[in-house]
Amino acid sequence: MRSAVSGSGRGPVRRSGGVRSLLAVGCGALPALAFPAPGLWWWAYLALVPWLLLIRSAPGARRAGLDGWFGGVGFVLAVHHWLLPSLHVFLLPLAALLGLLWLPWGWLVRSLLGGVPSPSRAAAALLAVPSGWLLIELVRSWEGLGGPWGLLGASQWEVPAALRLASVGGVWLVSLLVVAVNTAVVLLVAVPGPRAVGVAGLVACALVAGTAAWGVGTPAESGSVRVALVQPGVFGGPDGPERRLARAEELTRSLAGQRLDLVVWGESGVGVDPAGRPELAARLTALARAVDAPLLVNVDARRADRPGIFKSAVLVGPTGLTGERYDKMRLVPFGEYVPARAVLGWVTSFGKAAQEDRRRGTEPVVMTLPGPGGDEGPRVGPLVCFESAFPDMSRRLVRDGAGLLVVQSSTSTFQESWAPAQHASLAALRAAETGRPVVHATLTGVSAAYGPDGRRIGPALGTDASAVAVRELPLSVATTGYVRWGDWPLYGALAVVGAVCAAEGAGAFRRPGPGPRARRARTVRG
Numbered sequence: 001m002r003s004a005v006s007g008s009g010r011g012p013v014r015r016s017g018g019v020r021s022l023l024a025v026g027c028g029a030l031p032a033l034a035f036p037a038p039g040l041w042w043w044a045y046l047a048l049v050p051w052l053l054l055i056r057s058a059p060g061a062r063r064a065g066l067d068g069w070f071g072g073v074g075f076v077l078a079v080h081h082w083l084l085p086s087l088h089v090f091l092l093p094l095a096a097l098l099g100l101l102w103l104p105w106g107w108l109v110r111s112l113l114g115g116v117p118s119p120s121r122a123a124a125a126l127l128a129v130p131s132g133w134l135l136i137e138l139v140r141s142w143e144g145l146g147g148p149w150g151l152l153g154a155s156q157w158e159v160p161a162a163l164r165l166a167s168v169g170g171v172w173l174v175s176l177l178v179v180a181v182n183t184a185v186v187l188l189v190a191v192p193g194p195r196a197v198g199v200a201g202l203v204a205c206a207l208v209a210g211t212a213a214w215g216v217g218t219p220a221e222s223g224s225v226r227v228a229l230v231q232p233g234v235f236g237g238p239d240g241p242e243r244r245l246a247r248a249e250e251l252t253r254s255l256a257g258q259r260l261d262l263v264v265w266g267e268s269g270v271g272v273d274p275a276g277r278p279e280l281a282a283r284l285t286a287l288a289r290a291v292d293a294p295l296l297v298n299v300d301a302r303r304a305d306r307p308g309i310f311k312s313a314v315l316v317g318p319t320g321l322t323g324e325r326y327d328k329m330r331l332v333p334f335g336e337y338v339p340a341r342a343v344l345g346w347v348t349s350f351g352k353a354a355q356e357d358r359r360r361g362t363e364p365v366v367m368t369l370p371g372p373g374g375d376e377g378p379r380v381g382p383l384v385c386f387e388s389a390f391p392d393m394s395r396r397l398v399r400d401g402a403g404l405l406v407v408q409s410s411t412s413t414f415q416e417s418w419a420p421a422q423h424a425s426l427a428a429l430r431a432a433e434t435g436r437p438v439v440h441a442t443l444t445g446v447s448a449a450y451g452p453d454g455r456r457i458g459p460a461l462g463t464d465a466s467a468v469a470v471r472e473l474p475l476s477v478a479t480t481g482y483v484r485w486g487d488w489p490l491y492g493a494l495a496v497v498g499a500v501c502a503a504e505g506a507g508a509f510r511r512p513g514p515g516p517r518a519r520r521a522r523t524v525r526g
Helices: 001-036 041-045 049-056 060-079 083-111 119-140 152-156 160-190 197-215 240-253 278-291 341-349 385-389 392-398 419-433 481-485 488-505
Strands: 221-231 263-264 294-304 309-317 320-327 365-369 376-384 404-410 438-442 448-450 469-478
Touching: 001 041, 001 049, 001 060, 001 083, 001 152, 041 152, 041 160, 049 060, 049 083, 049 160, 049 294, 060 083, 083 119, 083 160, 083 488, 119 160, 119 197, 119 488, 152 160, 160 197, 160 392, 160 419, 160 481, 160 488, 221 240, 221 404, 221 438, 240 263, 240 278, 240 469, 263 278, 263 385, 263 404, 263 438, 278 294, 278 309, 278 320, 278 419, 294 376, 294 404, 309 365, 309 419, 320 365, 376 385, 376 392, 385 392, 385 404, 385 419, 392 404, 392 481, 404 419, 419 438, 419 448, 419 481
Parallel strands: 221 263, 263 294, 376 404, 404 438
Antiparallel strands: 221 469, 294 309, 309 320, 365 376, 438 448
16 A cells, blocks of 8 residues: 555656656756847846745755756756757757756755755855856856856846956956845745845945946056958858958958058858968958058968968958968867867757867967057957957957957857847946957858957947957056956855865764744544
């Protein structure tokens, strides 16, 4: 009789577990609405609350870990859904693997927020839950796992206070603040005991944001640079690359007489290495001479002087190729190379994986533009596409002397998705972090320019534009806190999580009290 009753109860339990898992996927997907194109930046401060509430109500550690895992799957699917045309069904197993990063976070959340936590445990949650989230962002920022796309702090690219905060501790510090607000809201609305801790947490977050907004000044300006962004637009068909090149030349010629310091083309705008094609080098040189400014093009081709395909930023002056060249160092998994191609090479039969691996550059490059009268002009730090997502790369270029950061990109594969707007928004964070203006030039949109404070200069060129934009960008030589101190919030987060785990192991926190006690069920014997 007992076994029959037990067996009959497994069905509802499994069904409820399945429903809970689907609910976790949905909760994990909610933060995606804070990023462009929806761009509901304010939603980021509440988006994690349903997920946190679900995890804290888990009946055990195993279920809390599953809630974290399935929520992570939902987050990855929602934030990277635009990869579906390229990855097809492979996006699901990729999301399942990356979602595992949130499994220990689920344990951490339930351990600190489950039941009725003591004030000390609630205070620890305010520090440890955001820190645990930040460590997840750190791990998935590894290039081989797809890079730092969809960092929660990046959703705040239009918020002045968040940009000032980024100048102190990078996008990492903004992510910490966003998750801390979500944690404080959970303590305030769902945990009856330590609500005062939740209020204190919200007040502390407001003080941090206010101090950043009014206490951290914008970088002092020291001169300006005049840059043109050339966006030829979408050209399909077998002759698309040549027609796109002709349109880029036409747009560039229209810039004659604009007193420019630099003209920037998007990623893969040139399909042959001009170093090995004198006629192409002559065409580009003529363009630079016509506008009386150096031309920074991007070449996606086999190098003339070594084997393999490289993506390279090449500087062309009015007198010819300057010899300054940067080869892309961090490549997009599957898009530009296939990891472990001997094992995974079959994926090229599906989707749009790279048929041949691109080669990597070996070091960052800072280029020097020619100035008036033969003097040296501003120094430029080039990044290619995906690399603008990595805060450490722009920081390295500025520490090497770059006064202007240039991103050359192409998101034509994802033209009608959220990807172009999201990619362009990353330049605002890189500008605020480094205190240097950033130009984001693409083949097909979105192209934009940002000042050293992260504020966008002029309107952006959308995905439907075939046009040029000229922007006068203020320069700065100020050194931001992020450039000086680097990724210190990550080290702080690691220390906090380690300390909380050690304190938990030593029994320093009182175990969470039980929730409201239900009436005792009447049994047959009763």
